[in-house]
Amino acid sequence: MKPLVDKELCVACGECIDACPVGAISVGDECAEISDECTLCGMCVDACQYGAISMPDVGTGADEDLSRYKGVWVFVEWRHGTVHRVSYELLTVGRKLAEKKGTDLCAVIQGHKLDGVEKDLFRYGAKTVYVVDHPSLAHFTDEIYGNVLVELVRRYRPEILLAGGTSTGRSFIPRVAAMLQTGLTADCTELDINDEGLLLQTRPAFGGNIMASILCPYRRPQIATVRPKVLRAEPLDMPVDGQVVRPDLPGACFVSRVEVLEEQVLEGPGANIAEADVVVSGGRGLQRKENFAMLEELASLLNGAVGASRGAVEAGLADPSQQVGQTGRTVAPVLYMAVGISGAVQHVVGMQGSKVIVAVNRDPEAPIFDVCHFGVVADLFEFVPAFIRKIRKERGEEV
């Protein structure tokens, strides 16, 4: 969907080109053309002094009775026999949202051989756990997982639906939102309820330069995803005395054009950075790929993993699986060391949840010093080897 250009009114002046923040507009001989890059932000509509550009009519859904939608739902991700940690994080925030709205928190889980899984979900405050256990759900496929979730939403009408910004969530939640013709705010960093009772979905926008608070006033459910480790998981002292509902779904929900033949867990140097308690990340300041060896040595001394900035990845110093940040992984370890990283906002959004941040940079003005707890202004090629020697010495090892 794109804004509409009225060819009669457009004079091909090109003002809308400058107004478009994503470069989606070009001007041909006669009038402006808008490409699929358009994010429907509406800046071109405001910029056009001839009134030639208008937003498409997406309807307001005002004809639908939104009061029929009740409750906060969390899609619980079940992979390889365990609940993904993001689901506990979402249940924790979902509990707070449900309290504010005076409604119930519910969990919905799909998979196969899910016996007893609900106990853990009651510990996080779910009053109702919808369990769909079916052999076709043993492996994740967008179509079946999407069909099942859409069917459940249509049947039980939750007001809010939260899901993890994981590869699974990213893969099928947009499909769910599209099938339900509602909005989706991906990769939120904060969720709250505003004075009108709407879900306030906050996330970085325009390349991380602003934090946008997004509302979905006319459609239901209001759907948001949050990446793992952005929020904290807090179980209740006493589990909720909840109920399990096992809905009977039509066979058509379980039909897919995709057959999963095999699942392989992706390996790579950054495979464990999201789980590690210590992450030592290197930036473009490392200069050469071989120099990452000293970060690996430091990380292994601290029982940690090695991450990287996008600058380092783009320069070929590190593997894309190691990238931390807006377009990489989100990490929140106990200790995060940023070595030779300037601290661009797109990097910071991926590590600002870390408990202790230590920055090593030779430029005292580097923005990373605004977000770190401890800053070391030094040449990393002097500091890191000296730090390694100190750790080894204190442990009584040969140096």
Ligand SMILES: Cc1cc2nc3c(=O)[nH]c(=O)nc-3n(C[C@H](O)[C@H](O)[C@H](O)COP(=O)(O)OP(=O)(O)OC[C@H]3O[C@@H](n4cnc5c(N)ncnc54)[C@H](O)[C@@H]3O)c2cc1C
């Ligand atoms: C849409 C978008 C998404 C993005 N997503 C991400 C993302 O997910 N992750 C990410 O990291 N970036 C991301 N970026 C890129 C981001 O804006 C920065 O360009 C990138 O983080 C810079 O990487 P860097 O800090 O390693 O490099 P630089 O900015 O070049 O910084 C290198 C730092 O090393 C220091 N240094 C150099 N030599 C030494 C030395 N010998 N000793 C000590 N310090 C030294 C310098 O002082 C400098 O501060 C994104 C950008 C955009 C537009």
